[in-house]
Amino acid sequence: MTPNPPVLGSADVPADLLALAQGAARELTGRAVRAGSRVAVDPGPAGRPVDVLAWLLGADLLGAATLVVEPGWTDRERAAVLGDARPHVVVTGAPAPTTTPVVPHGDESTRFYLPTTSGSSGRPAVLVRSRASWLRSFAALGPLPGPVLVPGPLSSSLFLFGALHALWCGAELRVRPRLRAADAREVASLHVVPAMLADLLAELERTPGPCALRTVVCGGAHVGDGLRARFARVLPGAELMEYYGSAEHSLIAVRRGGPALRPVPGVEVAVRDGELWVRSPLAFDGHLRSGAVVASGSGWSTVGDRAELTDSGELVVLGRGSATISSGGRLVAAEEVESVLRGVPGVDDVLVSGTPHATLGAVVTAVVQAGSPPALRELCAAARAGLAPGKRPRRWLVTAALPRTASGKPARAAVAEQLAAGTFPAEPLR
Numbered sequence: 001m002t003p004n005p006p007v008l009g010s011a012d013v014p015a016d017l018l019a020l021a022q023g024a025a026r027e028l029t030g031r032a033v034r035a036g037s038r039v040a041v042d043p044g045p046a047g048r049p050v051d052v053l054a055w056l057l058g059a060d061l062l063g064a065a066t067l068v069v070e071p072g073w074t075d076r077e078r079a080a081v082l083g084d085a086r087p088h089v090v091v092t093g094a095p096a097p098t099t100t101p102v103v104p105h106g107d108e109s110t111r112f113y114l115p116t117t118s119g120s121s122g123r124p125a126v127l128v129r130s131r132a133s134w135l136r137s138f139a140a141l142g143p144l145p146g147p148v149l150v151p152g153p154l155s156s157s158l159f160l161f162g163a164l165h166a167l168w169c170g171a172e173l174r175v176r177p178r179l180r181a182a183d184a185r186e187v188a189s190l191h192v193v194p195a196m197l198a199d200l201l202a203e204l205e206r207t208p209g210p211c212a213l214r215t216v217v218c219g220g221a222h223v224g225d226g227l228r229a230r231f232a233r234v235l236p237g238a239e240l241m242e243y244y245g246s247a248e249h250s251l252i253a254v255r256r257g258g259p260a261l262r263p264v265p266g267v268e269v270a271v272r273d274g275e276l277w278v279r280s281p282l283a284f285d286g287h288l289r290s291g292a293v294v295a296s297g298s299g300w301s302t303v304g305d306r307a308e309l310t311d312s313g314e315l316v317v318l319g320r321g322s323a324t325i326s327s328g329g330r331l332v333a334a335e336e337v338e339s340v341l342r343g344v345p346g347v348d349d350v351l352v353s354g355t356p357h358a359t360l361g362a363v364v365t366a367v368v369q370a371g372s373p374p375a376l377r378e379l380c381a382a383a384r385a386g387l388a389p390g391k392r393p394r395r396w397l398v399t400a401a402l403p404r405t406a407s408g409k410p411a412r413a414a415v416a417e418q419l420a421a422g423t424f425p426a427e428p429l430r
Contacts, residue, residue, distance in 0.1 A: 005057040006104050007112050007131045009138070011170040017053060019097035024058025026098055031089045035063030035105045038114065038288075040087035042069040043155065049175035051094045052154040053163060058095065060112045060131070063105035064088075067114035067126065070155040072406055077124050084126040085114055086291030108132035111285060115157040117247040126288040127247055133282045134161065137251040138168045140264040140282075141243060145188040145214055146171025151179035151196070156407040157247055158220050162191030179408070185211045193220035194342065195349045196408045198227060201234045202348040202370075211235065219243045220409060222317050222335045226343015226382065244317050246303045248296075250282040253315045260314035269307075269315060270300070276307035276317070306333050323412060325354035327362050330390040334412070337393065340386035341366060346374035351402055351410040355395055355419050366393035367415060367426055373398045376429050397426035 004013055005021055013021070033039060041055045056066040067085045069078065082090075112131045116124045148166035150173065152159035159175075166173040166189070176183055179196050181203040190213060192200065197218050204211065213235055223242050231240050242255040252269065253261040263269050268279040277300045286295040306318040319335025326332075334352040341350045349369040354362030368379070376396055383392040403411040418424035 003061070003101055003104050005060045006106065006108075006110070007060045007134060007164065008057070008167050009135060011168050013057075013167060014173075016097070017050065017057070017167075019099055020050065020054035020095055021057035021061060022100060022102050023097045024054045024091075024095035025061040025102040026058075026100070027095050028055075028058055028062060028064065028089065028091070033059065033062055033064050033089060035110070037062070037064040037088045038067065038085055038291075039064050040067045040069055040082065040085060040090040042090055042092045043071065043153075044092060045071045047071075047092070048094065049150075049154050049163070052160075053167075054095050055091055056113070056160075058102075061102045061104050063110050065111045065114050065128065067116070068155045068160065070116070070406055071153075073124070081116055081124050081126055084288050084290060086288070106131070108135060113157075113160075114288065115247045115284075117157075128285040128288055128293055129250075130285055133250050133284065134164065135168075136266075136282050137161070137245075137264075138165050140251050140254060141165060141217070141241070142256070143169050144171055144217070147174050147187040148172065148189040148191070149174045149176065149183055149187040150191050151176045151183065152191075152408050153177065153406050158193065158407050159191065162217065165191075181207065184213060185209065188212060189215040189217065191217045191219075193408050194218055194223050194227060194339070195221070195402075195404075195410055197223075197231065198342045198347065198349045201227075201230050202346075204234050205345070206371075211238075213238045215239045215241060217241045217243070219245060220407060222319060222339045224336075224339025224343060224386075226340055226386065228343075230343050230345070244315070246305070248284050248301065248303055249278050249280050250284075252278055252280065253317075260310075261317065262313060263315060268300075269309065271307050271309045274306050274308075275302055276305045276315075277302045325352070325362050325364055327354060327357075327360050327364050327390070332364050332391045337364065337366065337383075337387060337391055340382055341368070341379060344374055344379055344382045346370055346372060346378075349402055349410065351412060351415055352393065353412065353416045353419055363395050364391065364393045365395040365397065365419060367397045367399055367402065367419075367424070368429060369399055369402045371400070373429060379429070396429035397424075398429045399424070399426040 318333040
C-alpha cells in the first residue's frame with residue numbers, strides 16, 4: 001500500500017495527485033527540505049490548484065509546513081509575510097510526478113500549514129497549524145458525498161480546508177477559480193461563504209433547472225434566517241451545513257440539521273462583554289515572527305467576534321468587531337444586518353458599512369448587489385421585520401458587482417474607504 005500524506009488520514013488519494021505529491025516530496029528533498037522545514041508555494045495569478053495541493057501534500061509527507069502565497073498581496077504584504085515565515089524554499093509551477101513511495105515523517109502534532117490572517121493593523125500575520133487541528137476539524141464536519149466543488153483559490157485557508165476535507169472524505173474533488181451555477185449543478189457537495197451562496201441562489205432563481213446538489217457547506221460569516229429560508233425554497237432537497245470558525249481556532253461551532261450553531265465537542269466558548277472567547281484543542285500553535293514560533297498558549301483567546309450564547313448552549317455569531325458600525329451611540333454589527341437582507345428575493349449580495357456623518361458618527365449604509373434590484377419598500381420591510389430600529393440602514397445603494405476578497409467575501413475595507421471618499425460606483429436605491 002502506498003503511504004498517504006498524513007494530513008489526509010487513511011482516505012484513498014487519487015493516484016495522479018499522489019504521484020504529484022510524491023514527486024514534490026522528492027524535489028523538496030533535493031532542495032534540503034526536512035522535517036520542520038518551511039515551504040512557500042507561489043501559485044502565481046494563473047497557478048493550477050492541483051499544483052498547490054501537490055506541493056503541500058509533498059511537504060506534508062516530509063513533515064514540513066507550507067505557506068501558500070496569495071497572488072493579490074501587495075509588495076509590502078508579501079514582504080511582511082515572507083519576512084515572518086522565513087521559508088527555506090519557495091516553489092512554483094508543477095512538480096514532476098513519480099510512483100516511487102515516500103515514507104511519511106512526523107505525527108499528528110507535526111506542523112503542516114502556515115495560514116495567514118490580517119490583524120487589527122491590516123498587516124498579514126503568519127500562523128502555525130498542526131495536522132491534528134485539521135484532522136479533528138475534518139471529523140467534526142463529517143463526511144460529504146462527492147463530487148465536491150471548491151470554487152475559490154487555495155491561497156484562501158477556507159477553500160484549502162474544503163479541498164483537503166474532500167480528499168479526507170475520499171470524495172472526488174473539483175477546484176475552480178470562481179463559483180459558476182453550471183459547475184454547482186453537477187456536484188453533490190459545495191463549499192461556499194454566505195455571499196457566494198446568495199449569488200448562487202439568485203442565479204438558480206433566474207435560471208431554474210436540474211441540480212444535483214445534496215449538501216452545501218457554508219462558512220466564513222453568519223448565515224441569517226432569510227438566506228436559510230431562501231436556500232430551503234430554491235434547493236428543497238439539499239442540506240445546508242453551516243460552520244463557524246477562524247484561522248486561529250479552526251472549527252468552533254457547526255449547525256447540521258439542528259436549529260442553531262453548537263460548539264464542536266471539546267471546544268469551550270464564553271461570551272464576555274459581547275465578545276466571543278474560545279478554548280479549543282483545534283486551535284493554532286502560535287505565530288511565526290521573523291522565522292521564530294511565538295506559542296499561542298492553551299488558554300482562552302479571542303479574534304474579536306461579537307456573539308451571544310443562549311441558556312441552552314446555542315451560539316449566535318453577530319460578526320467581527322472590526323465590522324461594527326458606531327451610529328448615533330449604538331453599535332451595529334454589519335454582518336447581522338447583511339444576514340437579514342440577503343434573504344430578500346432579487347438580492348444577489350449585500351454589504352453594510354458606515355458612511356461618515358457629522359452628528360451620528362456614521363450612517364448605516366447598505367450596498368445591494370443586484371441585476372434587477374428589489375423595490376426599496378421590500379428591503380425596508382425585511383429590515384423592519386428582522387432588525388431593531390437603530391440597526392436598520394438609513395442609506396441604500398445599488399451596484400452591479402461588489403469587489404471581492406480572495407475567499408469570495410465582499411471586500412469590506414475597500415468599500416468603506418470608497419464610500420468615505422465618495423468614489424464607490426453605486427446609485428441610490430429607489
